Amino acid sequence: MGKIFRNRDKLSYKYIPEKLPHREKQLGIFISVFDDLLSGEKIDFPRTLQFVGVVGSGKTSSSIVGVRKLGEEIRKYGLTLKHIYVNLKIEATSPFLLYKTLMEKVSMSASRSLSAEELLSKFVKKISKLDYLLFLTFDEVDFFVRKESKTPGIIYDISRFYEILNSNGIKSNIVGITFISRSVDWLSYLNPAEASTIGALSILYPPYSKEQIVDILEYRISESLYENTVSEDVLEYIAEITSIYRNGDIRYALDILLYSGIIAEYEGFSKITLDHVRKAIGKNLFYSGDIQYLTLEEKSILLATIRSIQESKRMYVPLSLIRKNYELLTETLPIRRLNEDSFELSIQKLVNIGALEFKGLTRITVSPAVDEKILLEKIKQELKKIAKN
Ligand SMILES: Nc1ncnc2c1ncn2[C@@H]1O[C@H](COP(=O)(O)OP(=O)(O)O)[C@@H](O)[C@H]1O
Ligand SMILES: [Mg+2]
Structure with missing residues (x-):
C-alpha cells in the first residue's frame, strides 16, 4: 500500500472538482447573466457568452461547474437543465459531425444521407419538444473557426438556433450558449453578421498566479493525498515553475504533482520531496528557493549577469561582460574574486542547475526565477554573517 495517494484519480486534470478556488468572480458573473431564470422567469433568447483565456486557466471546468450550479438553482421550479458540452477540436471537425454530435447528445440518431443543413433543422425541431432546458457549450472554438473557414456560417447557425426555431414557429428551450476560446482572435475570422450574433459578454480567465496555484494545489491535495505528504516548499516550487515556464497552466502543476507522488511512492517515501519533483520534471529548472544553496561567489556571478543584462x-x-561586472562587484563588496578557471567552473555549474542559460559565449542569460532583490538581500546577509565571525 502506498503512503501518498488517498485517491489518485482526484488529482487528474480530467477530474472536475466541486469548487474552483480563484474563479469565484468568473462564476459569479456567469450566474448573474441568468438571474431572471434563477427567479423562475422564462428565458426567450438564449444568452450567448464567451470564456476567453490561456490554456489551463479553468475555462472548461468553469463551464461545467457553472451550468451545474445553474441547474441546481432552478430545480426548485421543477425545471431540469441539461448541459450539452461539445469540444469542437475533438468531437466536431466538420459541420456534419458537429450536428451529428449534437443530435447524439440528445439521444437522436443522425442519418448519413442527410446534409448538415437538414441535420440542423431536425435537431432544432427535436430539442423544442424536449421536456427539459438545454445549455450548449462549444469549447476550443478558435481551433474550429480557423480550420473550418471553408464552410463559414457554422458559428452563425449555432448562435441562431433561436431564430431558426422562431421561423419554425417554435419556442426555444436553449437558455444559454457559451463559446470558449484562448483569445478573441477567432472573432476576426467571422463575417460581421456572424460576429454580431456571438454576443458581447466575454468573461476573462487570466493565467493563475503563483499564489493562486499554491491554493488550488492545496485544495486538490486535500481530496487526493494523505495529510502531511507535501510540504509548503514543494508546493511553492511547483507553483513557481508553472507560473514562470508554463504561463500558469494549472494542468502542468497537477501533472507534476501527480508524477512526483508516483515517484515518491515508488521509492517508498511517505512524503513528496523537492527531489521527487525535480525527477518528475526531468529537466533542470531553477527554483528561486535554490538560491540559498549557492555559494557567495555563485550568487555574485548571477548578480553580475543581471547587471550586464540591465547595462546592455x-x-x-x-561572458566577457559578465566577468567585467563580476570583477566590479568584487571591488565594491568584500567578496573573494575567483580565478579564471574557477570562474568558468562556476558558470558551468550555474548552467547545469538551470540558473543560467547558455547559448554560446556571447549569449548567456539568467533564469526568470532569479530575482535581483532576493539575490542582493542574500548576498548582504551572508556578508554580514562573515563580518561578525
Ligand atoms: N480553480 C481551480 N481549482 C481546482 N482545480 C482547477 C481549477 N482550475 C482548473 N482546475 C483543474 O485543472 C484542470 C484544467 O482546467 P481547465 O478548466 O480544463 O482549463 P482550460 O479549459 O482553461 O484549459 C481541470 O480539469 C481541473 O481539474
Ligand atoms: Mg479547456
Missing part, C-alpha cells in the same frame, strides 16, 4: 538592455549577454 539585452536578454542575452556575452
